[in-house]
Amino acid sequence: MGTASRNSLSFVCLWTQKPRDDRESFVAAHKRFFEEALKGRATVSIERVQQKLPRHSCEDPLWQLHCRLSLHSSLNPNQLESLSTDIARQWCAGGVRTLHGSSGPLKWLQPDRRHGFWHGWLAMEANVKMRCVSFGTLPGDLTFFAERHTIESKFGGDGYTVDCTFKHDERVLQVFLECGRCSAAEGLYQLSMHYSNIFRVVVCDPVGGPTDIFLHVHTLPLFHKATGNVHPSVRGNRQATMDQMNFQRTLTIGCPCSSVLESRDIGGCFVMKLGFSDSHDARRTVGRLSRKCRRAWFQFAQVTTDRVGTKVDTLKEQLCSRLMPKLKFPCCYALNALLQRSDDIAVQLMLLSSEEFNSVLRNLELFAARNEGALEEALFGVGTALENHSIVTFATALPALFAQSCKTHVPCQVPRGSCLIRRLFVTPSRIFYLPPAVHSENRVLRKFDAGYALRVSFRDDHFEFLSYSLGCHPQKQEMMDKVVGSFLREGVKIGDRHFKLLASSVSQLRDHGVWLYADDPQGNTVESIREWMGDFSTLPNMAKKIARMGQCFSTTEESVTVPLHSETMEDAADIEGGTHPESGKPYVFSDGIGMISESLMEKVCSKLDLTEVPSAIQIRYAGYKGMLCMNNTLEGDKLILRKSMNKFACSTSDSLEVIKVSSPLFLGLQQNMVLQLCDAFVSNETALNILCTYTNASLPFFKMHLRGLALSREPFTRSLLLVVYKSMIAGLQEKGRIAIPPERGRNMLGVLDETGTLEYGQVFVQYTAIGVRHGDTDQNGGGDAPTSNAKVLTDLRWEQNHSFASRLTRFILGTQSEITTCTSRFLVQVLVTKCPCLHPGDVRKFEAVDVPALRHIRDCIVLPGQGAPATPQRDGRYACWISSLRWEFNCH
Template sequence: MNERRRTVAPFKLSNVCVEIGLMRSRDDFVVGWRGPRNGVDFLVDPFNATCKLVFTKETAFSFKGEAKHTVIKCNFKIEFVPREINEIKRYKDFSSMIILLQLASSPLVYYRTADDDIEESVPFDLLDDDDPWIRTTDFTPSGAIGRCNIYRVSVRPRNGPSLNNAIAYLQKHRVPVLNNSPELRVRDEPDFGVPVPDPVFCIQYKEGITFKILFLVNAVMHRGIINQHQMSDEFFHLLRIQPEKVNLVALKHIWSLKHPSYDACKTLGFVQKWLLKNPKLLEEPRELNDIVEVRRLIVTPTKAYCLPPEVELSNRVLRNYKNVADRFLRITFMDEGMQTLNKNVLTYYASGIVRDITSNSNPQRTSMFKRVKDILSNGFYLCGRKYSFLAFSANQLRDRSAWFFAEDKNIVVPNIKSWMGKFTSRNVAKCAARMGQCFSSTYATVEVPETEVDSTLPDILRNGYDFSDGIGKISTELAMRVAEKLQLTVNRPCAYQIRYAGCKGVVACWPAKNDGIHLYLRPSMKKFESNHTILEICSWTRFQPGFLNRQIITLLSALDVKDDIFWKMQETMVSRLDRMLVDTDLAFDVLTASCAEQGNTAAIMLSAGFKPQSEPHLSGMLTSIRAAQLGDLRERARIFVPSGRWLMGCLDELGILGQGQCFVQVSNPSLEDCFVKHGSKFSETNKNLQVIQGLVAIAKNPCLHPGDVRILEAVDIPRLNHLYDCLVFPQNGDRPHTNEASGSDLDGDLYFVTWDENLIPPSKRSWVPMDYASGEVKSLPRDVKHSDIIEFFSKNMVNESLGTICNAHVVHADLSEDGALDEKCIKLAELAATAVDFPKTGKIVTMPAVLKPKLYPDFMGKREFQSYRSSKILGKLYRKIKDAYDEDYEASSGAAFASKEIPYDRDLEIPGSASFIADAWNCKCTYDGQLNCLLGQYKVNREEEVVTGHIWSMPKYSGKKRGELKERLKHAYNTLKKDFRKVFESMDVSDFDDLSDDEKNVIYEMKASAWYQVTYHPRWVQKSRELQVPDGVGETVMLSFAWIAADYLARIKFRCRGTKNVESNKPINHLGSYLADKI
């Protein structure tokens, strides 16, 4: 048990002087705010690993509903953790010792006072030691806590021993400390103390500077690379005299630097000259359909951050308004350090004595809530534009994110909403969700006229349930057209998650009548009126490997699946990951079984005979996959299940399946599919499908109730054989199995499915499912207004409690002998079901105090709370992996190949490639520049992480935020790779289209060889190093460019290697056998 309270005393430095400011140059400190002359204490507290500045300050308060103000003494606390300190510099002057702390992000600001920081104020003064510390916004007049990241702390000589102990403690936590720094000049900033009126501090306007450039200038300033005092007239002059495309790339590069610049003009000028000298780095990627550049603004309690535009999947609204796409902005409300904004930052409960006197047990709302509400209601100015709230999707609501739009004289927010559709629901939650449908990330495919759509396919209703909720049908012909548009011509999907007009859900392939109808939609799919007729695709059925997670393990364990089963599965997985760097057969199996299509490049390289010991890019990919999967084991108990998949839910439209049955047919990936474009010889690949028969366990996240795991019988129904990589449910029975599993439906939910006998509970039966009937929906007596949507968004931020409930469930399941069967867990599962539906119903969930955990198991990693050593299976799995992973993480982070160590494979140098070299070099420069930008933007160490989609070095933001960032990065890289694959496939060769397949392939091989040479040949490696800005960032040479053409390089290697003396029965050699008579 973690019971250290106050056995560890904090290092306390009393009566220090504190100044917050910025560095104008390396030895010039500009003060933005100065603390009180007396009574400031600086504490470094090993107990909870925090640093605090604590002091008392008089503060003026206004009382709600009254004009008068009162001045009250408040205790303020500025708090940060050691990992947020970039570096400490030590100085001395005549009378004190000085430390200069540079913070990576703004600290947390608290205060404690009688009136507290509330909107609904208590109408009398009450100062009490039991008052809680309340989170607040920046209390300095000029917004110095948000703007400035340098803290100058002057310590009296008598506190010298405490200071040395505090510094030693921080050094143990890897904080760099520089002693005997040169003298520091200190002065007030020119506008010291001048109030900042806007909620977003930024440079609003500079003559001759376009919006795109000004937005990036603010992004660089908000990140702290160049601060406002360095942005002189000369700095803006440098921007004015260069073309916009030079400045865009230059500012993105500067934004991605790891350390602040102390000379803005020198840095900008240097990068501009570097780009002008290497114009290849300026080439813009070709525009792809469905891809859009999105600008983001992160708003925290003390500041706001502009983020450089990111490439992401577009949506219906942005596609229609693409000419003003740069006027859309995504706002996300977060806590400092890019952490999730918990509701305790927005609300708090008064101390016990206040509640006793006022009989008010409702939470009070803090000034951060007021800041959020002000931005939502009144908008804000950024780069000279006024942004107003527009709408949000369901995912954005969970992430506390929303779309804003900068209106102009032609387009205003009501115009956009009117174009989106007619939203008649008088329930605010439903109305908001339906508007959000238009902002779902989708691929626009083909137009389907209303004459080809039947919107009256009847729903299958029984016993008060809808067995077909959210699913329709698509004709084979239309499905093929959609697949071609999405370039999914191999193993075409059999079902799509769609948006069409005001409908949402899934459509599965079924033979159509010859009546011209290609799309069949049910009433349950229609959410609002719209005349939009493009069929938009969110996702589709495909091979998705099966992995367990903590929730599923908790439920299976409660249903008597033995601990040994999970233990052995993790041991097997770890053993395979450990051996994959030396055993190529095993590495191949890991890649093809557990990495989906993201492992294809590495698998092709292994098949062709490349070895990780001599091929650095292959080694880097395998290392990244290993590190990421080990990390997921530690953080999420994400154990690979060979006999399992994640599958989209579909319906047996024929009515053959009975209650308790399902149909499951899964594909097994084949590398042969990667060669299908090489000509007609390669097009006849085997689908490699497997029909599962016997008992299966299914679950859908979140799953907290033991009845959420359903045990079904998978049966073989030949008439359903056209459906694969999906879970087909029956339309017969008393209650839909979808509804039994976490109250889900068929509008796109993914289900974990396993046919591993060891994971089927010994009873072979499902637990009684929970009742997921949604509560009564509140409706307004009038139409929903824009202000109602804003109120709903802010109300959700305060009341969103699903994460808290799920965490509490983990704790109580871990503490109880009964696990997830414990009555507290059952209650929490019921609360979670209501919380999940909040975006649809608006029904608020309050977790009873008795269910709030006091302690957390060690595997949850909640350092800020007291913890205990878990004796359950999740604790055992966590501790087994933790030590090995921590050591491995350190090893992996420094495991990059140095440039001079890159071996060059002469097998891949073929005659005829020389004519492609010049073009290849230009392409590589462009590709590397864009990939480097992605690595810098997402703070990822290695290109192999991005290439494989196994990202492990990203900073440890809160789990949900990190997951979202990983998905955005994967999507951005996939877009980049697709773009350059198109470049590779486009040939500037006369009469190329008239050539035979074999002749085309010879030319493609020459081009692939050229791409390899400019990446690996020592002469070109040296040129790549010369291209890099000497800022300490680019020590490694990028190698992934060559492997965009991995299929053609593999052909060359296969021919050099030959297929004699190769064991054809080994999976790693199947590809060679397949290609042997074709190349």
């Protein structure tokens, strides 16, 4: 490869300035710096000076200057890199620290990414020696590093030996800390993170001084500890020794003979400083990082390091003790969210003079007295700007943001059936506060004050599930207890409210979350709320008790009131039959399935503002849960609940709460289902055809073309297409989700055949045809015929001509109907499964038949109530009737 010579270099200079500062003096000082650094070897030209478009209204004004250096002689790439390095080092040495006495000197230098860095390549740099590794923050203008904790390297001593491994091919950074007094297996620790976690790299490489790299990260690096023994043959090779060691997640680094660092000690430190022992190693590493961290900013600056230690914690306590008693809870929560997000704001306040600090506190008190809602919005606005990595000066940004919020703030209006809920993320290192967000109501939130409820989720420091990080960790229980157990026992105190553990829904447990509640003015406590929810004392174990409590936290919409044990509500026995070969108990065909009359269903729909009456609904009612299928033979308002639907005793709620209604829903095969089909010897060619059928879905391209609409050119439609594309590709990559055409499969609710017509192995399926106009006439005729926009799945005429001409005809005409020119008929086989599909026995093969007495039921799978119960559970079902997906037999 040739090494073409160039005769120019480019830089971008950035700075912040106050309104009274003269921009031209900044520009002149920049130009003078480059002229003095180059000493006549190039002509300096300022191409443009502009203010960078702010990402947030409270962001400090950021100016950028594009400078081009026209060299008097051409240089090869190595010489260009050397010249760029020399300029950057002079910059870091303080060549522009004063600009005519201005209070806002230039801060950062960004060399050209292509020619300003060393571009040699190595797959991995191992055992790169470090002077130290530190944790802290770069507040405000990024030229001051507030160091909270540091681990210095003492080669050959009793302290730590610090070195780094940069796995550029894997884009992983590993920092190794080895205690000199401990054995290799007991005293070796690792801090690891992926390159994608880095969003800014600030390099301080002054002439004649040490080189430091400051990595600004999204999430904290994870702590690991080496375990196990190493084979004697590789102990002499340190890198091979580390590669053979097993590193397991830990929350503490260090042993009693040295300093100890815990995860929570660096909870607000989102800048990791790497102090290189060799400046040449640092420059090569920065060059390689610049190639692998394409989305990160690389900047040179003179950074001053100052040890702040526990001063930040002291200031936070002082701030809370003074302000919290004078603020209402919403502002207390918002202030906690800002202080806990990072140490940035606390360090900024610590750097202020005593007079300036007191002025900020007085402003907060004054703003709270004037408009609490505007202050809450302003505090969250500052937090959002910091989260977006904007440069914010808190002392000036808050008054400006508060003034803006006073003009625009209106109380949040939530939709019906929703409320505002605050949410926390608890990690080993910190508690992350989220702003109030719209949340669907449940039974508890409708009864009690949602402002005293708190939703909590537990995560690791990189926001993955703790169970993923710990895996088969030998001390998994102890670590879970330290992070999760201690929090659940102690709760969390915010302002004057002490939130304690209330309960959790089943879906919330899957998300590693719980509900907390604080004592409210009405005297409600977590104990009284649990007592109101129902009687759980008879449940055999804690897991069952939590699951039953979770029924009260299911997301529901409140519909009609049905008094308990009234004429409207009736308890009925389950439909049973056969005997289980192992337990000897009878099979329960009606497990979790009840009935509702057409009259009562219409009242439910009216309450929920539904335009069409569904055939089935999934409900919560007192201590009952399950499905209700509409039965047109029931007269008046009638609700029939079966014994299997009653899960616990409850007498405090008599509202019929609806979770889900039957409706036309698209189907997508999940990864587990795809694996089961592969095990059933479904050919790859068949799977490919299924993928292609969805891409051939009918769209009226010709009609849109006549009206001047081009999907690929219209900006709004193009943006929607890109979002859909990214979503579907992510679904394919992560979950193996394959979309099925709506005329070949649906996501439906499973109900029971109350007529006793269906025999074992038969189902009744009637689905709403998506895209069919309601004005279409009924071709079947008769009162028992399917509704005009519904199709019964049995003996359907299937399109066999899949030629390109037939597909092109449908695309041009834009029709949604099927071509039925072929007259061949065959028996329809339906595959029914549940989600998740984990075993071949979860996939069942049925024969679709037409039962006139069941034609009032649509968008549901009607399952038989006799024979062996070889059917999946009765809630959400996946039904697919693609003829090429042959399922030869049912597994048990």
